[in-house]
Amino acid sequence: MDDQILDDQARSDIPQDFSKPEPVWKNFIKKNKVIIASALAVVLIIGIFWFFLSRSSTSNPPQSQNVILLVKGPNQITSGNEAEYTVVYRNGENADLVGVSLEMLYPTGFKFKSATPAPASSTGSSFNLPILKQGEDGTVVIRGKLSGSTSEEKEIRARLNYRLSNFNSEFVVSESIHTTILAPNLVLDINGPVDVVNGQDTTFSVTITNVSGNQFENLAIQLVFPVGFSFTSSTIRATKNNNYWVLGLLETGNSQSLDITGSFTGADREEKLVRADLGQIISNNFAPQIVSTASFRVIPSSLALTITAQPQSYVKLGDTITYKLAYMNRGSIGLSNLVIDVTLNGPVLELSRVSASNAIINGSQLTWKAATLSNLSILSPNERGEITFTVPLKQQLTSNLKNQTIRASASISSDEITNPTRAGDSELKLISNLDLSITGDYVSGAAPMQVGQTTVFAMTLLLSNLSNDLINTEVVASIPLPSSAWKNVIIPDSESGRLSYDPNSGKIKWKIGDLVAFTGKFTPALKVTFQLAVTPTESDRGKTMTLLSDLFATGTDTFVNQIIESVKTSLVTVTSINDEVMNLKGTSVE
Structure with a gap:
């Protein structure tokens, strides 16, 4: 289309490189x-x-006011020594805590050693914890060495993460504790293998170093061994109980070592904690000052042995214990000429009546070997065997020892494994025994007994206890007579506050409470007398009157932590009291 605005002349006057302005x-x-x-x-x-700022501020988990976290530990500690911190967390919510985990942030100079329960990481910085029910508490115990400059303050922080079982959000609660470092004086260490073979002897060392400018005298060390540890020997003779040593003087800059040999028994991969307390003897008392611990992990032995007993936890005089030895070759090669040794210990054992087939018996020592039991000649890989034997107990005590135990120790070896493997000791407690007797004496009134006439009897209870202390001891009996039979005459008068009669239930209760061991053996038996006034009715004519029924004593054995009961006397009659007057005059109602 032709341009109608510009003519040809005007169009030719426009420069060819012209463009619109920007x-x-x-x-x-x-x-x-x-x-x-x-x-x-x-x-x-x-x-x-x-x-990112707004995102991070909104991503922090909310905090709950009803879940409490507390960290407990020392306020001060000498540099280089071990501290124990206890983290306690409490669920105050109305729901269970799930997905619970604990994070620990340690300061520089802290060397983690062990924890209970075991951490999820080798550094002890994280723990995966079980579900915590509402209203319950949980505890994590952490042990480690803390070092630093004198007067330096160290902070240990704990952070608990969790969810509520009825809510999906993540929650967190934090807490911390501060410990001030003091100048070092004594350093205590326990060194030994991390892994120990189940039942085989191992040796670990306890070392004390004086890093102060002063000498220390009257030093002593006390060890606490875990369940399943059996002491064998030590390079310094133990002062007492194979766990306490008096060391004497330690000069400035000097060290002293104590080597302990013994065996650990337990489940595979089980952690066993040994604790050492170092202190001074002050006024003949051990005053602990610093502590050190070491954790040993049990690994299986190629040659395994266990010993079990029936009954399993406690026995009484006259019982017979049945022991079972179970052995197994857990290795990959056959074992030959096995030897099994058992040592029995306990003053109530009737060793002369031990029954053990194919065993060589020498007092408290029992030995089985290939020469006496052919099954011990060769034990192939994964092969196992059993041996049983019985040990009776004495009918009566022959010593005045309280809280007696019966212990059986066992070990096994072979030509290929000469270092004996020990079984965990079998330990049974001797339970105490309550003995209750009742006597009756004619006091006054009709003899023989007459219908409508009253006869007075004095009833005497005699209570004795065997080898362990008892608590909550009481005697109970029923009086199958009218409430008027109770004369409320109690001898001695000192027992009137403990012996009572309830007319509604028709029962008497003698509330003794604590009853020491050997009452009635090395000290007089406990005794109380009360009177009954018995008036027969026509329906009683020709019969023997019942004075008491369902008579028995109970108490809680503090050593065994079991309730024990005397033999129950079902009926106490005029005939059974065997009174001289009534036997002469007649025991039936006329």
């Missing part, structure tokens, strides 16, 4: 593009920073 804003951008780019970059950085 907008002003584009020129501005071109001239200031560096400044604009810088401004946009600043805005972008601010936006990114704000995004």
Whole structure:
């Protein structure tokens, strides 16, 4: 279409390179593009920073006011020594805590040693914890060495993460504790193998070093061994109980070592904790000052042995214990010429009546070997065997020892494994025994007994106890007579506060409480007398009157932690009291 605005002359006057001018804003951008780019970059950085800041502030788990976290430990400790911190967490919510985990943040200078329960990491920085029911508490105990400059303050922080069983959000609660470092004086260490073979002797060392400028005298060390540890020997003779040593003087800069040999028995991979307390003897008393611990992990032995007993936890005089030895070759090669040794210990054992087939018996020592039991000649891989034997107990005590135990120790070896493997000791407690007797004496009134006439009897209870202390001891009996039969005459008068009669139930109760061991053996038996006034009715004519029924004593054995009961007397009659007057006059109602 022809241009109707410009004619040909005007069109020819326009330059060929002419173009429309650019907008002003584009020129501005071109001239200031560096400044604009810088401004946009600043805005972008601010936006990114704000995004992450707001995101992090909103991603922190909420905190609950009803879950409490507490960290307990020493306020001060000498540098280089061991500290124990206890983390306690309490569920005050109305729901269970699930997905529970504990994070620990340790300061520089802290060397983690062990924890109960075991941590999820070797550094002890994280723990996966079980479900915590509402209203219950949980505990984590952490042990480690803490070192630092004198007067330096160390902070240990704990963070508990969890969810509620009825709510899906994550919650967190935090707590910390501060410990101030004191100048070092004595350093205590326990060193030994991390892994110990189940039942085989191992040796670990306890070392004390004086890093102060002063000498220390009257030093002593006490060890606490775990369940399943059996002491064999030590390089310094134990002062008492194979766990306490008096060391004497330790000069400045000197060290002293104590080597302990013994065996650990337990489940595979079970951790066994040994604790050492170092202190001084002050006024003939051991005053512990510093502590050190070491954890040993039990690994299986190629030659395994266990010893079990029936009954399993406690026995009484006259019982017979049945022991079972179970042995097994857990290795990959056959074992030959096995030897099994058992040592029995306990003053109530009737060793002369031990029954053990194919055993060589020498007093309290029992030995089985290939020469006496052919099954011990060869034990192939994964092969196992059993041996049983019985040991009777004496009918009566022959010593005045309280809280007696019966212990059986066993070990096994072979030509290939000469270092004996010990079984965990079998230990049974001797339970005490309550003996209650009743006697009756004619006091006054009709003899023989007459219908409608009253006869007075004095009833005497005699209570004795065997080898262990008892608590909550009481005697109970029923009086199958009218309440008027109770005369409320109690001898001695000192027992009137403990012996009572309830007319509603028709029962008497003698509330003794604590009853020491050997009452009635090495000290007089406990005794009380009360009177009954018995008036027969016509329905009693020709019969023997019952004075008491269901008579027995109970108490809680503090050593065995079991309730024991005397033999129950069902009926106490005029005939059974065997009174001289009534036997002469007649025991039936006339």
